[in-house]
Amino acid sequence: MVGGYDALDALFNLQRALEARLESDWLRGGTTGGGAFPPINVFQQGDSLVAILEVPGVQKSDLDIQAKGNTVRISGKKAIGYAEGVSVHRRERLSGVFDRTLTVPMQIDVEGIKAEYRDGVLVLFIPRAESEKPRAISIN
Amino acid sequence: MSPQELQVQEKREVERQQESTVPARAFLPPTDIFESEDALTIVMEMPGVDREDIAVNVENGVLNVEGRLDFSKYEGMQPVYTEYNVGHYRRSFSLSSKIDQDRISAQMQDGVLTLLLPKSEEAKPRRISVG
Numbered sequence: 697m698v699g700g701y702d703a704l705d706a707l708f709n710l711q712r713a714l715e716a717r718l719e720s721d722w723l724r725g726g727t728t729g730g731g732a733f734p735p736i737n738v739f740q741q742g743d744s745l746v747a748i749l750e751v752p753g754v755q756k757s758d759l760d761i762q763a764k765g766n767t768v769r770i771s772g773k774k775a776i777g778y779a780e781g782v783s784v785h786r787r788e789r790l791s792g793v794f795d796r797t798l799t800v801p802m803q804i805d806v807e808g809i810k811a812e813y814r815d816g817v818l819v820l821f822i823p824r825a826e827s828e829k830p831r832a833i834s835i836n
Numbered sequence: 837m838s839p840q841e842l843q844v845q846e847k848r849e850v851e852r853q854q855e856s857t858v859p860a861r862a863f864l865p866p867t868d869i870f871e872s873e874d875a876l877t878i879v880m881e882m883p884g885v886d887r888e889d890i891a892v893n894v895e896n897g898v899l900n901v902e903g904r905l906d907f908s909k910y911e912g913m914q915p916v917y918t919e920y921n922v923g924h925y926r927r928s929f930s931l932s933s934k935i936d937q938d939r940i941s942a943q944m945q946d947g948v949l950t951l952l953l954p955k956s957e958e959a960k961p962r963r964i965s966v967g
Binding site: 706707708710711713714715716717718723732733734735736737738739740741745746750751752753754755756773774776778779781782783784785786787788789790791792793794815816817819 | 839840841842843844845860861866867868869870871872877879881882883884885886905907909910912913914915916917918919920921922923924944946947948
């Protein structure tokens with residue numbers, strides 16, 4: 697349940713954290729493949745990365761996700777259709793196609809990527825490749 | 837003609853009329869509004885909002901819509917690169933037609949809220965006979 701004093705505080709802290717990382721150079725321009733839609737936030741969670749994309753109005757079947765090496769490509773289309781014979785008072789929503797490639801500074805375990813789509817938000821769980829994980833070296 | 841490439845829409849923050857006691861920000865959902873003979877349809881984009889967390893009411897001819905974001909899924913995650921902020925959504929419209937508030941229906945699909953606001957009988961054109 698959302699609500700209460702602690703929740704409001706938590707939201708403010710999250711908003712500040714997101715603001716602080718705004719357009720950090722962590723990706724070093726790595727998202728230039730394709731357009732700027734959809735907007736992406738990337739989080740670290742343990743050894744993995746979590747990319748969260750907002751694509752409201754896009755149907756799950758219209759989303760295409762491909763992964764290779766250290767890139768994840770997200771493409772699709774957003775269609776808006778309204779009945780004829782209505783008078784339009786306001787039109788702010790946009791429709792069209794998109795194709796964006798996210799390049800992350802690590803090798804990805806491509807087989808281990810998971811995608812969830814709910815309420816217009818696409819969440820990609822991107823695990824680090826085993827070969828990239830630090831290993832303890834024993835001294836002989 | 838090839839389909840148009842989608843552009844990013846910067847989120848617009850709700851402008852506060854009074855100073856808020858809460859520091860967190862809220863955003864204005866991008867909205868389409870159209871009208872037919874007997875209803876007004878309002879379509880709002882509120883990604884990340886569950887259907888259970890939407891509140892709609894009409895008061896003094898003003899439609900108020902609020903969508904609350906469940907941000908608990910962000911717990912324990914460290915942002916490393918961000919392009920957008922998140923928050924609750926809020927928007928109000930003054931209605932030109934009389935709406936039958938009891939018959940407002942709402943549908944949520946893929947982060948898009950569609951509100952159907954049927955006009956009340958008194959708002960529909962009426963024939964007056966001269967006695």
